[in-house]
Amino acid sequence: METLSNLFKIRGEMSRKAYLATVVGTFAAVFVLWSLLSYSQLVDPTFLPSPGTVGKTFWHSVLSADFWGYVGISSYRVLMGYLFTCLLAIPLGILAGTFKFAEAVLVPLTEFIRYMPATAFIPLIIVWIGLGEPAKIMVIFVGCFFQMLLMVADNARAVSNDLLQASYTLGAGKLQVLRKVLLPALLPELMNTMRLIMGWAWSYLIAAELFAASSGLGFMIIRAQRYLQTDMIFMGILVIGMLGLIIDRLFALLNKKLFPWAEGGR
Amino acid sequence: MNTFPSQTEQHAAVKRPAARASKIIVDSLSKTYTTKSGSFTALDQVSAHILENEFVTLVGPSGCGKSTMLRVLAGLEEASSGSASIAGRRITGPGADRGVVFQSYTLFPWLSVRDNIEFGLELKGTPKLQRLEVSDKYLELVGLTKFADAYPKQLSGGMKQRVAIARALANSPEMLLMDEPFAALDAQTRSDMQELLMNIQKHEHATILFITHDIDEAIFLSERLYVMKSRPGRIVREIEIPAAMRQNKELRDSEPFIQLKREIVDLLHA
Known part of the structure; x- marks a missing residue:
C-alpha cells in the first residue's frame, strides 16, 4: 500500500489531519489501556486507580482551596527558580558562547558540575539555607542553571559566522555586532532553550517538595503516598503534566508570534 | 579575427588608461596557515591591482587562494606578509568602504x-x-x-x-568584493544575475573584484582577469578581455571566445 510505505519514509511528510488523528489516537489508546486494566480489576485499585476515581479526586480537589493554594505555591517556586536561572545563565551563556576567555572560565567548570546530580545537593542546601522557600528555589536553580548556561553558550556559538562577518563588512563595530546581530540571531534558539529548561524547573520543583515541604503539589503527592491514596498521586502527576503542557504551548505560541522570520519553526 | 589579438601578446603589454587611478594595490601578499600536519601556503607572493571603476575577476580552481585574497582585502583575514591597500590606505580590518557579497x-x-x-x-x-x-x-x-x-x-x-x-x-562603499556570489544559483538565474550586475556596474560606476571558477562568467563580466593556480596559491596570468567580447553573450560560440576560453583552461591544467 502506498500510504503505508509513506509512513515509513525517512523524513516523510504527513498531512496535518492525519498527524492530529494519530496524536489523538495515541492518547486514546493509553486511556483505553488504563481503563481496561483498572475497571477489569486486573490490577488492584490500590496500585492502579480507575480513570473515574482519579477524575472524581480531581473534581474534589478543584473545589478545595488547599489544592489551589498548592498549585499557587508550586508555581511561585518554579517561577522564582526559573527567573534566577534565566537572569544568570542567559548572560553568562552568551558570554561563554562569544568570548574564548569566558568559555575557558565557565564551560569546563560547568560541564563538571553538570554531571553532579542536582538532587544530591538537596541535603547540602538544607544544611546551608534551611527548609524555607529559598531552599526550594535554590534546588531548582542548581538543577537548571548549569544546564542552561551550556545550552545558551551553544545557541550563541551556533549563530552563523558569515552573518557576523557580513555585519563587520557593513561597518559594524564590536558592540554593534553583539547587539544588532548576535543577539537577535540567537533569540529563537534561546527561546527554545528557555522552553526546555522550564520543563526541567518543574522536575526539580517536585524533587525539592518531595524532600522538604509542607505545601505544594510535590508535597501533596508525597502525603498521598503515605496514605496509599494512589488516585491522589495520579491526579497530582497529571496536574503537573498539564501545567507543564500549558506553559510549553504558551512558549511555542510566543515563539511564533515573536519570530515570524525564523526558518522552519516548531 | 584581428578584433581579438592573441591573449599572450596582450598579456605582455597591458595598457592602462592614464586617467584611472589604482583603487586596490596588492603587493607580494602571502598567507600561510599552520595546521597540525604542517603549514599550508594559501597565497604565495601575490601582486595585483584594481583600477578605479574596473571590473576585475580572479578565476581559478578551489584552493588557489582566490577566496583568501578576497578575504584579506575585505579585512576578514590578516596577511602573513606583504600588504594590501585601498585608495592608498593600508587594509588592516573590515570596514564600510569595502562592500562584500x-x-x-x-x-x-x-x-x-x-x-x-x-x-x-x-x-x-x-x-x-x-x-x-x-x-x-x-x-x-x-x-x-x-x-x-x-x-x-x-x-x-x-x-x-x-x-x-x-x-x-x-x-x-568604494568598491565591491564578490566571492562567488552566483555559485549556488541555477543557470538561468545566474545568467540574469550577471546581466543585472553589468547594469549595476554601468549605473553605479562601481569598482568590482569578482571571484568565480566559471570561465564563461569571468570572460563575460570582466575587463581584466587574473588566472590563479593552487599549491601554492598564486597568479599565473593576467588577461585583458577585449571590450567587444565582454558583456556579449552572443559571442560565446565565436572562435575568439572559444580560443580565449581554451587558453585559460590550458593555463589552469598546465
Whole structure:
C-alpha cells in the first residue's frame, strides 16, 4: 500500500489531519489501556486507580482551596527558580558562547558540575539555607542553571559566522555586532532553550517538595503516598503534566508570534 | 579575427588608461596557515591591482587562494606578509568602504528586505528619511521594490543575492568584493544575475573584484582577469578581455571566445 510505505519514509511528510488523528489516537489508546486494566480489576485499585476515581479526586480537589493554594505555591517556586536561572545563565551563556576567555572560565567548570546530580545537593542546601522557600528555589536553580548556561553558550556559538562577518563588512563595530546581530540571531534558539529548561524547573520543583515541604503539589503527592491514596498521586502527576503542557504551548505560541522570520519553526 | 589579438601578446603589454587611478594595490601578499600536519601556503607572493571603476575577476580552481585574497582585502583575514591597500590606505580590518557579497546567504533573517538594505546606514546613524530614499533607490535597482517588506526566508536564492548586492551598495562603499556570489544559483538565474550586475556596474560606476571558477562568467563580466593556480596559491596570468567580447553573450560560440576560453583552461591544467 502506498500510504503505508509513506509512513515509513525517512523524513516523510504527513498531512496535518492525519498527524492530529494519530496524536489523538495515541492518547486514546493509553486511556483505553488504563481503563481496561483498572475497571477489569486486573490490577488492584490500590496500585492502579480507575480513570473515574482519579477524575472524581480531581473534581474534589478543584473545589478545595488547599489544592489551589498548592498549585499557587508550586508555581511561585518554579517561577522564582526559573527567573534566577534565566537572569544568570542567559548572560553568562552568551558570554561563554562569544568570548574564548569566558568559555575557558565557565564551560569546563560547568560541564563538571553538570554531571553532579542536582538532587544530591538537596541535603547540602538544607544544611546551608534551611527548609524555607529559598531552599526550594535554590534546588531548582542548581538543577537548571548549569544546564542552561551550556545550552545558551551553544545557541550563541551556533549563530552563523558569515552573518557576523557580513555585519563587520557593513561597518559594524564590536558592540554593534553583539547587539544588532548576535543577539537577535540567537533569540529563537534561546527561546527554545528557555522552553526546555522550564520543563526541567518543574522536575526539580517536585524533587525539592518531595524532600522538604509542607505545601505544594510535590508535597501533596508525597502525603498521598503515605496514605496509599494512589488516585491522589495520579491526579497530582497529571496536574503537573498539564501545567507543564500549558506553559510549553504558551512558549511555542510566543515563539511564533515573536519570530515570524525564523526558518522552519516548531 | 584581428578584433581579438592573441591573449599572450596582450598579456605582455597591458595598457592602462592614464586617467584611472589604482583603487586596490596588492603587493607580494602571502598567507600561510599552520595546521597540525604542517603549514599550508594559501597565497604565495601575490601582486595585483584594481583600477578605479574596473571590473576585475580572479578565476581559478578551489584552493588557489582566490577566496583568501578576497578575504584579506575585505579585512576578514590578516596577511602573513606583504600588504594590501585601498585608495592608498593600508587594509588592516573590515570596514564600510569595502562592500562584500558572500557566496552563502548572509541576509539578516530577522530584518525585512528593506531593513537589510538599510542596515549599514542605520549603523552610521543616517536619519530615517534619508535611509528610505537610499533603500528605495536600491530596491528599484535590483528589481525588488515589491518585496521591500518580505523576510529573507520568503525569497529565492537569486533574490537573496540581489538583496545582498543592494545591501552592500546602499552603504556607498568604494568598491565591491564578490566571492562567488552566483555559485549556488541555477543557470538561468545566474545568467540574469550577471546581466543585472553589468547594469549595476554601468549605473553605479562601481569598482568590482569578482571571484568565480566559471570561465564563461569571468570572460563575460570582466575587463581584466587574473588566472590563479593552487599549491601554492598564486597568479599565473593576467588577461585583458577585449571590450567587444565582454558583456556579449552572443559571442560565446565565436572562435575568439572559444580560443580565449581554451587558453585559460590550458593555463589552469598546465
